[in-house]
Amino acid sequence: MKPILIVNHLNVKVGDRTLIRDLSFKIIPGTLTCITGGNGVGKTTLMKTLLRNYSRTGKHVRFTVPRHKVQYIPQFRNIDTEFPLTVKDFVSLSLQDTWLPWLTRREHKALKQTLQLTHLTKLANEPLGEASGGEQQRAFLAQALVTFPKLLIMDETTASLDINAKVALLKLVHDIVKQRHVAVMFITHDPTLVKRFGNYKLRIKNQHGSFEKIGGRN
Numbered sequence: 704m705k706p707i708l709i710v711n712h713l714n715v716k717v718g719d720r721t722l723i724r725d726l727s728f729k730i731i732p733g734t735l736t737c738i739t740g741g742n743g744v745g746k747t748t749l750m751k752t753l754l755r756n757y758s759r760t761g762k763h764v765r766f767t768v769p770r771h772k773v774q775y776i777p778q779f780r781n782i783d784t785e786f787p788l789t790v791k792d793f794v795s796l797s798l799q800d801t802w803l804p805w806l807t808r809r810e811h812k813a814l815k816q817t818l819q820l821t822h823l824t825k826l827a828n829e830p831l832g833e834a835s836g837g838e839q840q841r842a843f844l845a846q847a848l849v850t851f852p853k854l855l856i857m858d859e860t861t862a863s864l865d866i867n868a869k870v871a872l873l874k875l876v877h878d879i880v881k882q883r884h885v886a887v888m889f890i891t892h893d894p895t896l897v898k899r900f901g902n903y904k905l906r907i908k909n910q911h912g913s914f915e916k917i918g919g920r921n
């Protein structure tokens with residue numbers, strides 16, 4: 704299957720400091736790749752490097768999909784609990800790329816489908832600030848999914864959740880990977896999640912990355 708992202712002999716740096724050397728791997732559609740490694744090894748910096756070097760022809764980082772088909776959910780999102788933004792409005796912030804101040808029929812359809820997919824339909828008109836941690840994470844996921852990305856990069860979005868909520872979110876992500884045939888790169892410190900939901904694992908240690916298939920999954 705044609706990869707979405709090809710990384711070839713990439714060095715990842717912050718300033719003059721090299722965090723990861725000679726990294727190579729490929730991401731294919733419909734798979735979940737877990738990125739693991741100790742604190743400070745460069746997982747987040749790797750994701751930022753990939754996005755910063757987005758190119759269709761690059762030697763070290765090459766994407767085969769347009770930039771708008773790659774979405775990133777960052778590690779920290781601050782939500783102002785006082786701000787009167789509903790779940791639905793928050794999710795639609797990724798839409799509205801036309802000059803129209805309202806959503807098109809197609810955008811409405813995408814919004815409705817995505818709210819259903821992420822089990823947020825009932826909460827659509829509730830304030831995001833009042834949603835639980837797990838519900839907010841689903842809203843972040845929905846905001847990224849509403850544009851139908853081909854590659855979704857998630858940076859430890861489960862860090863603030865308890866284990867049951869983490870498993871529930873990853874189960875949902877895993878189902879979406881299969882249903883929408885999207886590729887997900889997911890940074891995590893949690894071996895249980897890697898074992899249970901990952902198709903591939905990229906482990907970063909001592910400035911090197913090892914990329915391997917997990918179990919018998921594709």
Ligand SMILES: Nc1ncnc2c1ncn2[C@@H]1O[C@H](COP(=O)(O)OP(=O)(O)OP(=O)(O)O)[C@@H](O)[C@H]1O
Binds near residue numbers: 741746
């Ligand atoms: N903008 C920056 N300027 C200087 N140093 C940075 C910058 N961003 C990251 N670093 C450093 O690069 C190293 C890797 O950071 P990074 O956040 O990529 O690690 P990580 O593997 O994602 O860590 P964690 O698991 O703790 O989130 C750290 O030592 C960090 O302090």
